Amino acid sequence: MKPPDIQITKATGERDTYDREKLRGSLLRSGAKEHDAERVIDEVESQLRDGMSTRKIYRRAFQALRRDSVFAASRYQLKQAVMELGPSGYPFERFIGAVMESMGYQTSVGRIVSGRCVTHELDVIGRKNGEIALVECKFRNQAGSKTDVRVPLYFHARFLDVAEAWKQDQGRTWREMGLDLPGYLPGKGEEPVFKPWIITNAKFTEDAVRYSQCAGISLMGWDYPGHRTLLTVIEEAQLMPLTLLQKLSRRDKTILLEEGVTTCRELYQNEIIMEKVGIDRSRRRQTMKELEGVLGLVR
Template sequence: MIRVKKASGRLEPFNREKLINTLVRVGADEETANEIVSVIERRIWDGIPTSEILDRALTLLHKRYPPASIRYDLKRAVMLLGPSGYPFEDYFASILRAHGYIVEGVRMIIEGRCVTHEVDVVVRYKSERVFVECKYHNRRGIKTDLKPALYTYARLLDLNDQFDNAWLVTNTSLTTEAEKYLNCRNLLYTSWNHPEGLSLRELIDSCRLYPVTSLNLPHSVIEEMLAEGVVTIKDLINRGSKYLSLLMPNIDAKSLLNDLKRIS
């Protein structure tokens, strides 16, 4: 039996069906997904890191169906928004706008009863005003623990004359204790796979707002785009072919722009 090593170091059996389902979910047809997994199965060994499998599947998928490869390793693309958490805050604010939330601001300074707070994102939805606390990680295998849940609630207590609720958002998983506490205090939360309907993965896929780090572009180009506030593929499309030509003089900007439009 072939086992794979998770980012946490835990070993678990290689699951062919799980990998096929992942490939199909991002847009590959059943036949292509089965072909890719069959190729991978012939080249893996016991204890292979899941990151190695992801790299191999992504390379094969990109050759067969480039648009799907952008959605395949979305979790890693979000992690590449770092090392600071600022692009992630901007990215999540864009996701909220795409879902109909009114974003009042990002990184807002707000006076509480006792102290001054820098709030990552402030949003309104229907009659509620909510502040968002973003907890960003740029490495796999790290979970958001109880501490951010505790200080998110403490911040709400100091700001509850101005906000109806608080929302803790992370791009990885929450520990069981953190999730238990957030539910106990009736706080909103979003982690990579939870809760159903409000997970980060679902929020991204449902509005097709993919980060520029999904693209197979030089690291220096990605860094320049993020520094200029170009966080999503739609941001890049809105800048137009002239911006792409200035950023990457050696590419066919119009052709790339057309490819990006098909993705988003």
């Protein structure tokens, strides 16, 4: 059976035809050279079997790529690395705050905001020009997970409660409502444009997309929308999560996440924090070298 005829099993359990170009694209985006990508593809295809899972295919590609380039292999694990920002959702919320900042927003993470009826904890608040983005982050650490219509239904109600509180102007200031951001405190007469966002590292169901389009909710998923996905924003802004680093142990990563460090760039710019959390000198040196490769930097 030739590779183009082989049926593979996606994380959702659905069957699909193996696509050589999709595998090639993912390898090249990770920074692999053309000849390395071809070698990896040949090796993977020599082991392909009908019904093989995409997880197993990409794991074998990662192992083959790692023999040539640790740096490219690290970036190739990007989706898995984002899923490892858990198990709690807070590191993911901080990560999404960085994503929004790369898109030009001034952000604040984990804010308590007053609505007309009740108070709400919002994952991320962002401001850009006159827009106030209220962001719901949905973290998933299981491959194949989807964000269904219940999420936009629930968040839409919360969003309307916050927007209505400002619209009715019950004598509260932005600071009293919890909507103030550092360096930005508009006057009471200023009319902001509130915009609801839902950002996830998973996929959206069709109903979730349909409802959000109808309700005016902006969505960003791992591969949605086609022109500006979470993946493309991460890659364009070089926002690599620190969890993709191979030189750090799981314990090291957990401690660094607890210290509020979520991206490779943050760690590179704050090398001393590795010493603070007990990472020995040798591994700090190895990690800094890996960071330079992952970020495309030269010290």
